[in-house]
Structures are given as structure tokens and as C-alpha cells.
Amino acid sequence: MANPEGAKEARGARDAAGADDTGTAGGTDDGSSGARGDRLAAVLRPVRAGNGFEEALEQILQLLRLGLVPGGGRLPAERELAERMGISRVTLREVLKVLAxxxxxxxxxxRYGGTFVLGRSGDPGAEALRRRVADVDVDVEDTLRFREVLEVGAAGLCAAYPLGAAGEERLRTALAATxxxxxAEYRRRDTLFHLTLAELSGSAGLAAQYTAVRARLNDLLDCIPLLVRNLEHSQRQHAALVDAVLDGDADGAREVMREHCEGTAALLRGFLS
Known part of the structure; x- marks a missing residue:
């Protein structure tokens, strides 16, 4: 699939100065750039359109957790990382800031600068998330997939059937609140926005199931930091979703919601990898 972010942003961002573009990736066990490239190719790949930040973060977290660049080693140059994942260097730098x-x-x-991996076993967010998963014995993949089924279904139903003036106002108010x-208030209001969609779907059973799955999801999300870039991206998706619902575009609403759920899933998988 063509990646608009890679096609549009990367060209303009390649000319920006980067502190780590003078170096090459180093610190691998065998010192072979060819072998390193082969290993990195298994993790670093073009991200799908729509969730560039979240999926890039997931991939680099996987790279670190797999030890493909060990502690003290240098990550590939910004230009290489951005081109491998099909993102702009602006987006990449935001990912690297989160990791820092x-x-x-x-x-x-x-001259010998770059982005270097610190010799730590894991970050606080990931460790807290893993402990929580173990404590509550939750199946993360099942939770994420069930959430997607419910959310995508609710979005489609809201768009397919008229909400009425009161329903439309509830949806706009919930969006404005986020x-x-x-x-500090974002996650609670985000939850209320999604619960409003579930309630407006017209299915009491769907809304009840979503309440339960959202509680499990929030239990996991509360273990990782709130990332401003991710929240800004979520807000754009929320606005596009409301537009699709109010326009009666069921297919569009389902697609936006599916992409939105995939972004959250990518974040959680990245911290758990």
C-alpha cells in the first residue's frame, strides 16, 4: 500500500540537518553491516498509512528489545531509519524523543555522534505494563481484537442510522471535551467519547460489552506514558470519525475507527515486545 506519509513528508524532511547522519549503525555482535542490515530488515519495514508514529515506535522498541543493536551500540542514521519505515525525519525524531x-x-x-542504545533491561512503562498483564492475567491480543470488532461495528452503526438532533449533539459534545x-484528563474524556459512540450505536448489548473491554484496555494504557504526538493523532482521527458518522458514511466511519484501533494496538504491542 502506498504510504502518504512516506511519500509526502520524507522528501521534504530529508534535507533537514540531523545530528546522527554522520555515522553508521554500529555495535552489532559481528560488526558486519550486511548481516546487520539483514537482521534489521526483519523488524524495520514501511509503516502503513495512518499510524506512522505509533507503528514506527513499535518497530524501534522491537529492535531494542531483540538486542539487534546492543547497549552502547549506535542506531542506524536518521536518514536510513526514516527511509526503511517510510516516515519523515520529523516523525522519527518524535519517536526517538519518546525513547530518550x-x-x-x-x-x-x-563527528562520532548519533543515537546510542543505553544499557538498560527495559523502560519503566514497559515493565509496569508487563507486570500488570501478569497480575490480571489478561489476554492482550484478545482484548485488542474484541475492542476493534466492537468499535468498528459501533462506528458503522452510528453512521448507518440517523442519530437525531440529540444524538448528534451528544457526539459533538463528547468530541469537544477530548x-x-x-x-491529566485526556484518557477519561477519551473513554467517554468512545462510550458515547457505543451507546449511540443503538445496541445495548454492544455498549455493555464495550464498557467491559474498555475497562480492561484502560487498565493497560494507564501503565504507559501519554504521548503528545499520539494524542494529537488520535484527535485528528476522532474528528474524521465524527465527520464520517454525521455524513452517514458507514464505510468511512468503520475505516477510520479500524485505523484508530490499530494505532492503540501498535503502541501496546511496542511496549510489550
């Missing part, structure tokens, strides 16, 4: 904030990598400037939310 989690204590997984650090950027060094100068857009105005301070960071």
Missing part, C-alpha cells in the same frame, strides 16, 4: 524520555536511547552530537482536555 524512557531512558532507552540518548543522542550524542559531534479536544479541550488537559493531559
Amino acid at each position: 524520555d524512557q531512558g532507552l536511547v540518548e543522542s550524542r552530537r559531534g 479536544q479541550d482536555a488537559p493531559l
Whole structure:
């Protein structure tokens, strides 16, 4: 599938100066760039359109957890990473900032600079998430798939059948609440937005099931940091979803919601990898 982010953003971003573009990836066990490239190809691949930040974060977290670049080793240059994943270097730098904030990598400037992997066993968010998964004995993949089925179905139903003036106002109000939310309030208001969609679907059974699965999902999401880039992306998807619902575009609403769910899934899988 063509990736609009890679096609549109990467060309303009390649000319931006990058602190790590003077170096090549290093620190692999055998020192062979060919062998390193083969191993990285198994993890780093073009992301799908729509969730570039989330999927890029997932892939680099996997690369670190697999030890493909060991502690003290240098990640591939920004240009190489961005081209492998089909994202702009602006997006890549936001991913690297998240990893730096989690204590997984650090950027060094100068002739021998670059982004280096820190010798830590894991980041606090990932460790808390793994402990929580073990404590509550939750099947993460089952939760994510069931959530997608319910959310995509609810979005399609809301678009396929008239909501009425009151329903439309409820949906707009729930969307506005997420857009105005301070960071500490975002997850609660995001939950209410999604619950509103489930309730407006016209199926009491679907709404009840969604309430249960959302509680399990929030239990996991509360273990990882709120990422501003991810929240901004979610807000754009929320707005597109509401537009599709109010336009009566059931197929469009389902597709936006499916993409939205895949973004959340990519984040959780990345921290768990």
C-alpha cells in the first residue's frame, strides 16, 4: 500500500540537518553491516498509512528489545531509519524523543555522534505494563481484537442510522471535551467519547460489552506514558470519525475507527515486545 506519509513528508524532511547522519549503525555482535542490515530488515519495514508514529515506535522498541543493536551500540542514521519505515525525519525524531524520555536511547552530537542504545533491561512503562498483564492475567491480543470488532461495528452503526438532533449533539459534545482536555484528563474524556459512540450505536448489548473491554484496555494504557504526538493523532482521527458518522458514511466511519484501533494496538504491542 502506498504510504502518504512516506511519500509526502520524507522528501521534504530529508534535507533537514540531523545530528546522527554522520555515522553508521554500529555495535552489532559481528560488526558486519550486511548481516546487520539483514537482521534489521526483519523488524524495520514501511509503516502503513495512518499510524506512522505509533507503528514506527513499535518497530524501534522491537529492535531494542531483540538486542539487534546492543547497549552502547549506535542506531542506524536518521536518514536510513526514516527511509526503511517510510516516515519523515520529523516523525522519527518524535519517536526517538519518546525513547530518550524512557531512558532507552540518548543522542550524542559531534563527528562520532548519533543515537546510542543505553544499557538498560527495559523502560519503566514497559515493565509496569508487563507486570500488570501478569497480575490480571489478561489476554492482550484478545482484548485488542474484541475492542476493534466492537468499535468498528459501533462506528458503522452510528453512521448507518440517523442519530437525531440529540444524538448528534451528544457526539459533538463528547468530541469537544477530548479536544479541550488537559493531559491529566485526556484518557477519561477519551473513554467517554468512545462510550458515547457505543451507546449511540443503538445496541445495548454492544455498549455493555464495550464498557467491559474498555475497562480492561484502560487498565493497560494507564501503565504507559501519554504521548503528545499520539494524542494529537488520535484527535485528528476522532474528528474524521465524527465527520464520517454525521455524513452517514458507514464505510468511512468503520475505516477510520479500524485505523484508530490499530494505532492503540501498535503502541501496546511496542511496549510489550
